[in-house]
Amino acid sequence: MANALQGRRVAILAADGVEQVELEKPRQAVLDEGATVELVSLDTGEIQAMNGDIDKGDRFPVDRKVADVEIGDFDALLLPGGTMNPDNLRTDPDAVAFVGDFVRAGKPVGVICHGPWTLVEADVVRGRTLTSYPSIRTDLRNAGATVVDEEVVVDNGLVSSRNPDDLPAFCQAVVREFAG
Numbered sequence: 001m002a003n004a005l006q007g008r009r010v011a012i013l014a015a016d017g018v019e020q021v022e023l024e025k026p027r028q029a030v031l032d033e034g035a036t037v038e039l040v041s042l043d044t045g046e047i048q049a050m051n052g053d054i055d056k057g058d059r060f061p062v063d064r065k066v067a068d069v070e071i072g073d074f075d076a077l078l079l080p081g082g083t084m085n086p087d088n089l090r091t092d093p094d095a096v097a098f099v100g101d102f103v104r105a106g107k108p109v110g111v112i113c114h115g116p117w118t119l120v121e122a123d124v125v126r127g128r129t130l131t132s133y134p135s136i137r138t139d140l141r142n143a144g145a146t147v148v149d150e151e152v153v154v155d156n157g158l159v160s161s162r163n164p165d166d167l168p169a170f171c172q173a174v175v176r177e178f179a180g
């Protein structure tokens with residue numbers, strides 16, 4: 001599938017507390033297929049990644065502030081997890097609006113681990129089937145989603161996975177869905 005994403009623009013929406021491997025692996029997967037990728041966050045500067053939600057990882061430079069982007073700037077969206085990252089995102093009106101507009105527009109979205117919290121806040125999981133980290137499954141059900149415990153779930157362009165162990169399958173599914 002070499003260059004399956006040539007010409008595609010992918011946003012990664014993340015904030016401080018993002019799980020480092022859930023940012024790096026999907027980013028590399030879409031870059032390897034020719035996509036242009038931008039890290040979008042709540043502010044400019046850098047975000048602090050974490051390893052296992054406990055240990056500080058690397059810092060990543062932010063390309064653009066979410067308040068300054070529009071869904072038309074991108075063809076696909078990645079929402080990595082980590083517990084602090086989506087908790088930060090779901091309290092920001094611009095981040096929530098961006099995610100909600102993206103899903104409602106029918107553009108492909110890849111989300112892993114705790115990332116669906118932002119989807120819940122944007123009220124875009126009702127009637128959708130997803131998987132996630134076990135501790136947020138009740139939140140998804142309460143928001144109207146059908147939740148399954150599978151490595152990767154694809155529901156009309158919405159690709160979801162449970163945790164870093166699922167990254168190989170998640171990355172493959174993301175590339176497939178983002179390629180259209």
